[in-house]
Amino acid sequence: MTIVLVGMNHRTAPVEVRERLAFADAELPEALRQLVDGTTITEGLILSTCNRVEILAVTPLSEHAALERIRAFLGRRHQIPPGEYETALYRYVDHEAVRHLFRVTAGLDSLVLGEPQIFGQVKEAYAQAAAAGTVGKTLHLLLPRAFSVAKRVRTETAIGTMAVSVSSIAVELAHKIFEDLQGRTVLLIGAGKMAELAVRHLMASGVRHLLICNRTRERAEQLAAHFGAEALSFDALTSAIARADILLCSAGGAEYVVRREHVAAAMLARRHRPLFLIDISVPRTVEPSVGQLANVFLYDIDDLEQIVRAHLEHRRAEAARAEVIVDQAVDAFMKALRSLDVGPVIAAFRRRLEEIAYGELERHRRYLGALTPEQERALHHLLEGIINKLAHPAIARLHQAAREGLRHPADVSFLELWREVLEARDPSLSASRKSRSSQ
Structure with missing residues (x-):
């Protein structure tokens, strides 16, 4: 029997190709049964996420015949001519197929190096294949090994310890300024997606009070209803800043929305308690000189991306250690x-x-x-x-x-x-x- 893996990911195919070959959860049982016919393919698993579509299979066929069988299955299943996707496919056999699976499960092949979400996605793909009856002796041996390797990578390296998304870094910086986020108040200025994500992270870390200020009152009220927050108009900006501990700004525009005089007045009202501002707008929402005020900590998008780059370098160094763990595990499994x-x-x-x-x-x-x-x-x-x-x-x-x-x-x-x-x-x-x- 031969282990084969055929797939595409964010590096080999643009989203408009990946989305055409993606599998919805509801169609997976039928797709798996079409893939695994018991003769040419004896075991199979389909991993379909926003960044990758991969088929892992066990087959008695020759390497060439097995890869052609899976390539043809993808085309038939999605009714797409092979010429529109086959150049984006990568193909791995036996040792290299196992190595790729272990790397994917450990987050070493992810868009965000070391991210943990893929572990759960592989686990769910395994559970779905097992429920469909397309997992046999080989995959029942292989997948638990992949999970074990991923856990070793997380515990024996520091690959997942440093945040590499702007929203996560916002929370990390907030923790450095305010050791405890319980009971802190956040003011969201604007309605950008990245700022919304940062708000979610902050609230998950213990923030309970959220104020929302937007140029359009209706949009502010919509977000307030979604988050259980308080909607405010721009007229109340200075008083809102005085009430907040953390400002998330994503309004943008031709002129600065948060000016030095706004923050200076607010700091007097709050008796100079520390104020943390994150401006992820382009153009910027906050006047840069605000950061010169005492007890005011201002970070813009370039500051955050510089931290992201430093953290990514750290993760890459840890990834080298993780690759050694993967290679040892592949040899042991084979x-x-x-x-x-x-x-x-x-x-x-x-x-x-x-x-x-x-x-x-x-x-x-x-x-x-x-x-x-x-x-x-x-x-x-x-x-x-x-x-x-x-x-x-x-x-x-x-x-x-x-x-x-x-x-x-x-x-x-x-x-x-x-x-x-x-x-x-x-x-x-x-x-x-x-x-x-x-x-």
């Missing part, structure tokens, strides 16, 4: 998988030896006469001892071959195994065989 593959071959080989030995015993039993129970047991012990000694060299060689990378142990014929047994028992046979092959 060895374990090959050992499982040789099991049926060894069992069949031993059964064949037993058939021969006990068959010969029955054929010659009439010459033995009546045997006592003790003699019968001794005879069986004798045969088992002979079988074990004959089988051991070939079985040990097969295990060694599996450890060293034998790809398809089932392809080793019984005749070749038997020759190894004979050659191990009588070295002259090996010399004789070499002599014949050289003639």
Whole structure:
């Protein structure tokens, strides 16, 4: 059996291609059953997120035939000509397929390096495939290993410890200025998506009071209803700043909305308690000189992106350590998988030896006469001892071959195994065989 992985992601395909090949949750059971027919594909899993579409499969087909089968499945399922997507596909087989899965699950292949969401997405894809009945022995062995590797990467490296999104960094900076965010008040000026996301992060960190100021009162009231906040007009800006501990600004516009005089007046009213401003607008919402006021901490989008870059560099350094963990885990998994593959071959080989030995015993039993129970047991012990000694060299060689990378142990014929047994028992046979092959 061969493990294959075919897919596309944010690096190989634009969103307009990815969205055409994406799988909705509702269609996954049917799609999985179409993919896994039990003959050409025996096991399968589909991972479909906003940034990637991947199919992981187990197949008895040749590498080329298996990859072509999956490529064709994607086209038929989504009714898209192959020419419109196949150049975006990457293809991995066996060792490289396992390595790619481990890297994806650990967040090493994500748009945001080290992000943890993909772990849950892979776990959900595994659960959906198991529910659809398209997971067998190989994937049941492989996926838990992927989850274990991802957990090791999270615990043995610091790849996920530094925020790399503007909204997350806003929360991180707020924690540095206000050790405890419980009971703090946030003023949102404007209605940008990034600011909304930062508000969500702050509220998840304990912020309970939210004020919303927008040029359009109706929009402010809509957001206020959504967040359970208080809507204010721009006329009340100075008093709103005085009430707030954290300002999130995303209004933009030709002129500054939050001016130095607004903040200076507000700081007097709040007795110079610390004020934290995050301006993620382009053009900026807050007059830059505001940051010169005592106990006022102002960060604009460039400040935040500089922190993002520094944190990403840190994550990249940690990713190098994570890659070592992944490579070690891939090697260990492939060895374990090959050992499982040789099991049926060894069992069949031993059964064949037993058939021969006990068959010969029955054929010659009439010459033995009546045997006592003790003699019968001794005879069986004798045969088992002979079988074990004959089988051991070939079985040990097969295990060694599996450890060293034998790809398809089932392809080793019984005749070749038997020759190894004979050659191990009588070295002259090996010399004789070499002599014949050289003639």
